[in-house]
Amino acid sequence: MSSEHALSLQNPAHSFEPAQLVEPDxxxxxxxxxxxxxxxxALTTYERAMEWIDARVETGEKGYVCVAAVHTVMxxxxxEELRRAVLNSSLTVPDGQxxxxxxxxxxxxxxxxxYGPELMARHCERSARTGTRIFLYGGRNQGALVQLALNLRRRYPGLKIVGGYSPPFRQLSAEEEQGVADEINRSGADVVWVGIGVPKQEKWMAxxxxxxxxxxxxxxxxAFDFHAGLVAQAPNWVQSLGMEWAYRLSREPKRLWKRYAKYNPWFVLGFARQWAGARLGV
Structure with a gap:
């Protein structure tokens, strides 16, 4: 694998009910x-989702998780390729309020x-205690990936980041894809966090x-940009109102305005029809 984007990251020497112990299977x-x-x-919570992740690591059963906002659903x-990737996921959690x-x-x-960034933060904190090994795939560039790894290590001492790769902004060749797979497999990672955005990350995982x-x-x-400190997250009160999209739009209007102008009204109309159909039993 080319060393241009590869990065060695080896470490130097609210739930429905109270949490209960659950067997891995x-x-x-x-x-x-x-x-x-x-x-x-999925009808799930952070705790239940993390239990699922840890159980899969323990049993070795393979799967992938999609973190879906309104943008993803619409x-x-x-x-169709994105739809197949999402429908074939092992777990799709509701990221958007x-x-x-x-x-x-x-x-x-x-x-x-x-919420994807919060799930990543909570599971990294958990991984620092359990010894789960993580690989980071994504980031705007190698410098951003390095900053992400440094920030995560500072926040969660003992976190085992066993490798990372920042892909170029183009489709990888078959040879490059195999090189990435070999690098991740050699790292011995238990969990691969993927931060390349919708729809690329879902298609890549599939x-x-x-x-x-x-x-x-x-x-x-x-989540990669947030935890690397490159992009500010919306305040909690904005998130709770379901207005995170507006906050992000105010920060990156040129990149995001078409997405929100198209998908937000489309979602409201589409779900209104679904809700009305459910009420009428049709």
């Missing part, structure tokens, strides 16, 4: 889901979303799943 079973515009979203309506509201409107009782030994792959999009 039981925890590895995906939770039930609710269909929102054709995308099954992009699935017009991108509007998706939690939609699930609850259909009769669920989810207390909160499973395509690479059989080539990788790591039990769990998790696509978390902008």
């Amino acid at each position: 039981e925890a590895a079973v995906p939770p039930p889901s609710v269909d929102v515009l054709g995308v099954p979203l 992009a699935c309506q017009e991108d 509007p998706l939690v509201w939609a699930m609850n409107a259909l009769g669920s009782n989810l207390p909160s979303r499973v 395509a690479m799943r059989d080539k990788l030994d790591a039990p769990v792959l998790i696509g978390v999009g902008a």
